[in-house]
Amino acid sequence: xxxxxxxxxxxxxxxxxxxxxxxxxxxxxxxxxxxxxxxxxxxxxxxxxxxxxxxxxxxxxxxxxxxxxxxxxxxxxxxxxxxxxxxxxxxxxxxxxxxxxxxxxxxxxxx
Amino acid sequence: xxxxxxxxxxxxxxxxxxxxxxxxxxxxxxxxxxxxxxxxxxxxxxxxxxxxxxxxxxxxxxxxxxxxxxxxxxxxxxxxxxxxxxxxxxxxxxxxxxxxxxxxxxxxxx
Numbered sequence: 751x752x753x754x755x756x757x758x759x760x761x762x763x764x765x766x767x768x769x770x771x772x773x774x775x776x777x778x779x780x781x782x783x784x785x786x787x788x789x790x791x792x793x794x795x796x797x798x799x800x801x802x803x804x805x806x807x808x809x810x811x812x813x814x815x816x817x818x819x820x821x822x823x824x825x826x827x828x829x830x831x832x833x834x835x836x837x838x839x840x841x842x843x844x845x846x847x848x849x850x851x852x853x854x855x856x857x858x859x860x861x
Numbered sequence: 862x863x864x865x866x867x868x869x870x871x872x873x874x875x876x877x878x879x880x881x882x883x884x885x886x887x888x889x890x891x892x893x894x895x896x897x898x899x900x901x902x903x904x905x906x907x908x909x910x911x912x913x914x915x916x917x918x919x920x921x922x923x924x925x926x927x928x929x930x931x932x933x934x935x936x937x938x939x940x941x942x943x944x945x946x947x948x949x950x951x952x953x954x955x956x957x958x959x960x961x962x963x964x965x966x967x968x969x970x971x
Contacts, residue, residue: 758901782958793865793951793962794904838903842958847892847911848919849960853903 753777756839756852765861769826773839773852776820780841780850783815785824788836788854797837798824829859863888865963867952873969874942882937882966884952892955893935894919895927897948898965904951910935942970 756773763769771785782801786794798813800806806813812825822841826833839852865886874880886893894909896919906919910929924946926938935954939946947970952963 754903756903784958784960791965793953793964795962796959799958840904847955848894848906848909849904851904853901 751776752853753850754839754841754852757855758853760856760858762858762860763829765829765831765859767829767859769829769833769857769859771824771826771837771839771855771857773822773841774820775822775841775850777841777843777850778817778820779843779845780820781844782842783813783822784840784849785811785813786838786840786851788838790835794838826857829857831859831861833857834859863961865952865954865961867950867963867966869966870964871967873971875971876943877941880939880942880968882939882950882952882968884935884937884963885933886935886952886954886961887933888954888956888961889932890954890956890961891932893929894953894955895925895935895937896951896953897921898951899948907937907950942968944970946970 784799785797788794803817810827814823836854838854840849891912895907896904908927910916950966
């Protein structure tokens with residue numbers, strides 16, 4: 751079983767929809783959580799990071815962490831065609847600097 | 862502009878022919894790493910470096926070497942490439958949890 755599970759998609763939504771992307775993890779030592787966005791033929795870029803349970807908002811993006819359920823989510827409001835990309839969750843524990851990545855969810859926002 | 866650069870971007874080579882992929886960052890970051898990305902497997906760390914002359918294995922180090930002689934450069938070396946090393950490779954540098962990735966090197970080993 752992988753330490754981090756992420757549905758590969760593709761997830762296709764109409765423009766303006768609210769998108770929910772999720773990851774589950776098995777390692778309770780994970781304390782730091784990130785979301786990356788990767789456009790086709792590009793390297794991943796950091797969208798958000800959070801260290802605590804609860805919600806963190808940045809513009810149209812909200813990251814949610816539920817450590818008791820080992821579940822993290824990224825919500826995108828008012829989705830745009832430019833949000834079409836692969837979204838990767840990543841996490842690490844306090845003892846290691848290495849990140850463990852999910853395999854990514856491909857999102858397509860239809861105009 | 863803060864960036865991580867990699868070269869080459871695309872490489873097709875044959876089994877056993879030694880190759881080096883270069884990586885350079887201009888952010889004065891101490892921590893650098895190499896990943897490979899494969900369908901369904903996501904990003905897996907190959908090697909990382911905490912600082913000059915300090916390197917260590919990641920999750921999939923077999924068949925790879927690295928060196929860190931200068932803070933800005935972190936080349937990835939494949940001494941004897943094999944077809945199972947065909948992949949998309951990313952170099953990254955990091956300050957705390959803000960990690961910056963290079964544009965990727967698509968390697969095909971025939």
